[in-house]
Amino acid sequence: MSQNNLNTSAPNTWCPGCGNFAILNGIKKVLNELSEEVCPLEKFVLVSGIGCHGKIVDYVNVNSFYSIHGRSVPVAEGIKMANSGLKVICFAGDGDAYGEGLEHLIFAAKRNVDITVIIHNNRLYSLTAFQYSPTSPLGFKGRSTPNGTIEPPLNPLELMLASQATYLARGSSLKLDLLMRLFREAIMHKGFALVDVLQVCVTFNNLYEYYSKHVYELENHDPGNFQAAFNAIREWDYNSDARIPLGVFYQKEAPTFEDKMMSFPADIESKDSKIKEFLSKRM
Amino acid sequence: MSQNNLNTSAPNTWCPGCGNFAILNGIKKVLNELSEEVCPLEKFVLVSGIGCHGKIVDYVNVNSFYSIHGRSVPVAEGIKMANSGLKVICFAGDGDAYGEGLEHLIFAAKRNVDITVIIHNNRLYSLTAFQYSPTSPLGFKGRSTPNGTIEPPLNPLELMLASQATYLARGSSLKLDLLMRLFREAIMHKGFALVDVLQVCVTFNNLYEYYSKHVYELENHDPGNFQAAFNAIREWDYNSDARIPLGVFYQKEAPTFEDKMMSFPADIESKDSKIKEFLSKRM
């Protein structure tokens, strides 16, 4: 393995013990591995939203676009459409991608743009110091809902399945090996891939023990089977106390948006003559 | 039945033969009926987005808020949360509600706010003179995609089901009776209700014959059965040439957002003393 630690000059400002470290360490390893085996490092672009999660791009010495809250996905799409040879990875928060910018996620999935979206799903807004998010359970007492929320969470994976995403998985910051496998697969998957990571926020929502007890890895599951994927995704609704499956729920081969995009030979030289030609038709 | 024709001074500017007329006539009749039987007319509020569909609020002499493109749903939510005794009906376009403002729709469903959303789904942008929409079939040649779209449509009902909507139905501008039944039910349903209306745009996308051949009314379908609803919704994906079921796909009783909202007695009089009380604690 490469000796590149991928560190930057940025001091890490996550809370000690934060689940984001697992994502950071995992992605660094995976990037190192992939850059040796598959694709040089300079072809990777990381894109992030705003939240604790977003800081990750500051911590990895790879091309990046630190965008705005909820909007990392369309940026990633633009980059990929500009150059389909790039590997574009979005890091987004649950408030960020399942709330503020949910629409973009759905359309990126529908288009099957070949990007990878990794959700740091701590099931709250952490950087703004503790409010409920679209995946907080019913009754969650954040600072904007001190008496508990009165709306149930979304099941983002169910939504993504309905949006025709072609790779859907769930990992957890507790299981680094699985996480790395999923990152790797998602990045290598040709098409829109989303990994929902149950990322423990030790400060505001320490579900470490809860998850330890509830998560299990999917076995004998056929990710090619839509109905099976649907059932597995619905086993846990982000609200009840059910068992929480981890692993790949769904995977499908389908042509990507970029592949179908018309690309015309960039014939810059003849630009002037083409303008003239157009004008002559209007004479 | 009441003699109120509900007309306004606005001249109707839809194309002759437009499917919007069915929605207009249907809703007028239903409003008249409901106002006699259930709820006085002044308790209805119509909200619309921008598009050909949006003009409907100009044509019905009932309280209305003509909002902006894609954003009728949160306006409707606000009105309902302000006064749960009102009956709030949104008229939205497919570009409007499934595209520009999709996120609002998902969150309104998740919250189960008791509003009714009627989608004039002509499967294109009509008022801006012919572009593809989120429900246009793959390969659709609108003016922004003259070579055909390269992205498949969304199945909005599948998305809405994943968003926990509690009433989901599909009507068609070809079947006025069914449409009226669905409008009535949706309005009376306590919770978030959406009726996707296959509204024929005679000018840009005249699917009159196509729909005549493909639609059928659901029979022996149990809207209380989630899996059955899921299957029926997936029978047609807005893309393929399958049969197109009409009717109620899903219905469920669940507490509404407004019901769960804390409402505190408006004790305006004691405001000043409460401010003083708060301040004294900071002394």
Place this chain on the structure above:
Amino acid sequence: MRDFSILIGGKAGSGIDKSTLILGDLLNQSGYRVYIYRDYPSLIRGGHTFSIIRASQTKIAAHRDKIDFLLALNKETLDLHLTKLSGDGKVICDVELLKEAALPVQTMTLGVPIVKFVKEENAPEVMRNTCLIGAFAKAIGIKIELLEKILKKNFGKSIDVNIKIAKKGYDASVVMESIRLPAQDALPLISGSQAICLGLIKGGLQVYVSYPMTPTTPLLHFFAEQANDFSLKVIHPESELGVILMALGFAYAGQKTAVGTSGGGFCLMTESLSLSGMSEVPAVIVLGQRPGPSTGLPTYSSQSDLNFALYAGQGEFVRFVVAPGDLEEAYYWSACALNLAWKYQIPSIILTDKNLNEGIGNFDVNETGEIKEDNPYLWDGTTDYHRYADSKTGISPMAFVPEKNAVIKVSGYEHDELGITTEDAAVTKKMQDKRLRKEKYLIEELKSFPTVKTYGDDKQTTALLCWGSNKGVCVELAQTLGLKVIQPLVLSPFPEHAFKEAMRGIKKLIAVEDNATGQLARLVKIYGIAVDDTILKYDGRPFTLDELEEKVKEKIS
């Protein structure tokens, strides 16, 4: 006739647009210069729509109150526009319509059995237009050969019937007033939207991303149609939020990208406009104005978003804002706006409006001015790459992914030279200074551009101050009245120096604007320029020459 106007009107969706183009073409090919104004409501079929086609010996970009030929496809057109008929104005329409309308006896009319002819040929209703055009062509003495040639250019498979019907109209008509044919070559007849598109292409456009919104929808349609010819990627995403963020993604990856929208969509882009300012990822926005607030009058025109364009987005950053006033300027400045966005790594706004975008006129590509194609300042690879390296001009060298020896990090947070987030007070100030410093150099560079234009001579002491699409009407009127015109094109950074030069000797300055508050008048006050009077119009319609003449005369008398 040296200068005359035709109004053709009917129901929306009844073919007025196409007829307008054919009429324009007819006059263009006859050696006239042409200007076309299109008036249509926000609906698809049925409402009233009309066009005014004005023909003149010299280049024009305004229309007049009075109509010389009224071509009516329905009674509504007669009802609504008859009062606009000039003293010896003529009405051409179906003979039955004429009977029904019962026009004043003195009106010169020509009735042709249009409906009958179309029926006889079993042709669709829309071909009534062709018949009417045939009748008109004869009425002004145009040769049948020219008419045929132009019809051929404009119709595809239905050409035979169209020619047949046109001829019937022609034959049933009489020469009412033979026009003199000016001896000059035709010039291409294009719309403002097309001029902007071609200018962007000229400037090196590679990608266009847009969500349809009047009055920039025609740009989306044009680019989508022409994508192949001009090697463009054209994307229509889910919303304007998606549009501008995708565009920033494209630009980050090195592709020159533009977006187009109008007020409401621009609102949704403001957060990313600010992101462009901070991240220094270039953005080019075509902002087409229409009357607001909110949805307003979607298919009409306005100049009420100047302030918004100047100050949109949180925080302070350099932006380029330009408001072209005619087709040549639209072409030239669209190319420049793209180039300057990339040279200075800033957002550029091309501020236009419905009148400019949908107005059609003669375009002379040789009169646009020379367009310098500056390459952006690129990293040369000799040093470690710092995306935001500080520099004398504030401009940092660019590099684009993938670049083997560079890690390219951009950010909307305040950041250091490497692009890593900072909250340090000194670094914050340094980086903000770096970014803002670019304006100084941009102002310097712009001194060699025609940022402020004047018309008329230096002896004149009264000037009309105008911007954008009011140029045409102001310049033409000022010539008649012997006034000067001052037209700032660049509005940010404001060309203070050039503007003050232009003001030399001016004692009275009258601002002419399509808004209710005089936004340009307000802007120039910041630079110590007092505007003595304003002529404001905000009903969505452009000034006609005559209307403006009356208003200006009031102000200068």
Place this chain on the structure above:
Amino acid sequence: MRDFSILIGGKAGSGIDKSTLILGDLLNQSGYRVYIYRDYPSLIRGGHTFSIIRASQTKIAAHRDKIDFLLALNKETLDLHLTKLSGDGKVICDVELLKEAALPVQTMTLGVPIVKFVKEENAPEVMRNTCLIGAFAKAIGIKIELLEKILKKNFGKSIDVNIKIAKKGYDASVVMESIRLPAQDALPLISGSQAICLGLIKGGLQVYVSYPMTPTTPLLHFFAEQANDFSLKVIHPESELGVILMALGFAYAGQKTAVGTSGGGFCLMTESLSLSGMSEVPAVIVLGQRPGPSTGLPTYSSQSDLNFALYAGQGEFVRFVVAPGDLEEAYYWSACALNLAWKYQIPSIILTDKNLNEGIGNFDVNETGEIKEDNPYLWDGTTDYHRYADSKTGISPMAFVPEKNAVIKVSGYEHDELGITTEDAAVTKKMQDKRLRKEKYLIEELKSFPTVKTYGDDKQTTALLCWGSNKGVCVELAQTLGLKVIQPLVLSPFPEHAFKEAMRGIKKLIAVEDNATGQLARLVKIYGIAVDDTILKYDGRPFTLDELEEKVKEKIS
């Protein structure tokens, strides 16, 4: 000591916020007036955070460069802030930390075995704060009883251990400098956010809708906590787009609603701001400024969104924009902003910033000025209801659903008096005139409000021009230097008359702003007021008294 400052610092998440409040309380209860500045990075735990608590005999709203007591919870605090220590400044911290730090010999220090004490009690680390506070209380000669009382007020179940530890600190400490206790009553100590919230409540707020964003998140938290007491509905929706549109829905149904956000979120609200302008559905927006562009420095302060607040949204419409400068103004004007929004059926923006919102000081509710509770102009039911009935003032009577005898139609399209869409030129002009006419009456009414304040006397010829949170530092400094201060509070509609009154006799005007381009200086130019010099700061931190003094002296020497 009549005026002294304490700095307490440590790692984010280590209890500094709470300690700050207790220290403030301690001094407040001792008869001092207090001002607290909080400095924290955008992270949850681990980075460096500190507060400055300044105590004075008279009301203050600024902090100083020099620190009299440096209370350090970690070495970083010593390293970063030691240079700020005044000549006889004192350091209080753990005894081991003192050894490690090796401070210059002349530094007056007090080492207490804080870490040891906390360990002895098996208490959590966060209680080191309490120990430090105990040591400090003794050092300035505060009685143990007062300390106990205040601790009791601030701690719940852990109070016993806290008192134990505080006493250990107290006992291990020595009196370093006994402070004189001013003989005045304590005043409530609140933050700017709280003052705004209470003002809105006073104005009749019924609903608050917000998506969290620094620096207005504290308003959301406050309202959510207090919802019960003040009978509020508090909603946190999916995005700022949802926020403002829900708010318009609430307002349409007759409920007085406010929203809060910062620059990026405000961008997302601009389209609906314009909708509020057109539909005349009132909106109240608390806009908290922080350094941009884009995400910028999220937890710091700025005044760089003035222009954006003035011109955001397409089209032209009347808006009320006010920038309060201290707690009393925040309270008073928040109430007024709500009232005026409803009286004139317009959007109101309360323009604030992080320094005002998170600064904590003494609030005197009796000094805020009288708040008139105007009811909106309501339909009396005697005539047919026209939502947009034309009127002399441009204000149309309001009615709210459900209303038996009225159909209430509002719209973002241009519309007639009934609210039905129009594209007619004359109606368009009439309705735009109606809406804009309201500004005239608003300006008139505002003449009886303190829209522009001045400080100092009329003989002074040099004035500092400031707005918003710079009021505190400018007024205090101007007193020392014998300068006048001019502070416009209302920024739209601009109080031209009052401002020109305030300018009487002024020969030199120096603008002091927390931005890089001098936005207020630019604004007043429109009204013919020349600003002679500017003092600008844009690193996110507020001016200290001393820093500003130095800069002002440079400018006036």
